[in-house]
Amino acid sequence: MSAKVPSACDAPFRLDGLTALVTGGASGIGEQTARVFAAAGARVLVADRNERAAQELSAAVGGGACAVKIDVTDPASVQAAFSALDKLDILVNNAGVGHVGSLEECAFDEWRELMRVNVDGVFLTTQAALPLLLRSACGSIVNIGSVAGLVGVKRRFAYCASKGAVVMMTRSLAADYAGRLRVNCICPGTVDTPFVEAYLEKYHKHEKAEMREQLNARQPVGRLGRPEEIAHMALYLCSREAEFVHGSVQTIDGGWTAL
Numbered sequence: 001m002s003a004k005v006p007s008a009c010d011a012p013f014r015l016d017g018l019t020a021l022v023t024g025g026a027s028g029i030g031e032q033t034a035r036v037f038a039a040a041g042a043r044v045l046v047a048d049r050n051e052r053a054a055q056e057l058s059a060a061v062g063g064g065a066c067a068v069k070i071d072v073t074d075p076a077s078v079q080a081a082f083s084a085l086d087k088l089d090i091l092v093n094n095a096g097v098g099h100v101g102s103l104e105e106c107a108f109d110e111w112r113e114l115m116r117v118n119v120d121g122v123f124l125t126t127q128a129a130l131p132l133l134l135r136s137a138c139g140s141i142v143n144i145g146s147v148a149g150l151v152g153v154k155r156r157f158a159y160c161a162s163k164g165a166v167v168m169m170t171r172s173l174a175a176d177y178a179g180r181l182r183v184n185c186i187c188p189g190t191v192d193t194p195f196v197e198a199y200l201e202k203y204h205k206h207e208k209a210e211m212r213e214q215l216n217a218r219q220p221v222g223r224l225g226r227p228e229e230i231a232h233m234a235l236y237l238c239s240r241e242a243e244f245v246h247g248s249v250q251t252i253d254g255g256w257t258a259l
């Protein structure tokens with residue numbers, strides 16, 4: 001039997017009866033998205049290349065959540081993950097990696113790796129999910145972009161290019177599938193996740209406190225975002241309350257792109 005589509009009479013921002021797959025769901029923004037979606041009534045598929053973390057999280061969030069091992073850069077892995085599903089209402093394309101460097105500081109291998117995860121990954125997972133999403137009465141995709149897909153950020157050449165592609169994949173999908181499923185993009189500023197901690201560890205091991213201050217200052221509000229703040233925006237975008245929101249690019253950046 002198909003799931004009940006939430007109605008306007010229900011409590012707002014609910015995902016009861018819906019199945020959501022979150023790539024990169026085992027950490028940071030993806031982890032909080034899994035938690036928030038499960039609390040809103042969704043069955044969450046925590047899809048990550050880190051299988052153990054995905055299993056631990058799905059056991060913790062409950063609501064029938066389960067782990068899906070996936071490497072979004074590998075067509076065979078993506079096919080295997082999606083062919084096991086018989087239902088999907090929501091896809092959150094969240095898996096992503098970063099790179100610090102200008103064009104001169106970006107080796108071709110690094111460029112390719114970033115494009116494989118951040119761009120090929122969205123292509124592959126969206127293509128694999130599409131038939132299931134089109135069968136849903138309320139199919140919805142949320143792509144996690146970045147302010148770096150909207151404005152230039154110093155020494156983030158490859159990352160900016162990859163997130164610009166995420167923004168434009170969102171708009172292109174919105175043009176092609178309007179009325180059949182909804183597609184939106186979230187562009188966060190700097191968010192306090194293991195992604196940022198790994199950046200500090202790799203590039204600023206001996207000056208973490210000073211660099212953290214600089215990261216705070218990039219947002220005019222003077223702090224980093226919290227992953228649950230991004231997760232709640234994703235919840236809104238996938239909820240019935242956002243039925244008219246399609247092809248949108250939502251900044252959530254403490255004012256970064258307002259200046």
Ligand SMILES: NC(=O)c1ccc[n+]([C@@H]2O[C@H](COP(=O)([O-])OP(=O)(O)OC[C@H]3O[C@@H](n4cnc5c(N)ncnc54)[C@H](O)[C@@H]3O)[C@@H](O)[C@H]2O)c1
Pocket residue numbers: 023024025026027028029030047048049050070071072073094095096097098117121144145146147187188189190191192193194195196
């Ligand atoms: N943290 C920030 O400041 C920030 C800001 C803007 C946008 N973003 C974007 O948000 C998304 C999530 O970032 P985060 O900060 O939560 O990162 P994170 O490093 O905490 O989590 C990323 C997750 O993605 C998984 N992953 C990476 N490559 C994968 C692959 N090939 N296949 C499957 N899973 C893979 C990792 O195992 C990890 O669980 C990324 O797309 C990132 O670019 C982050």
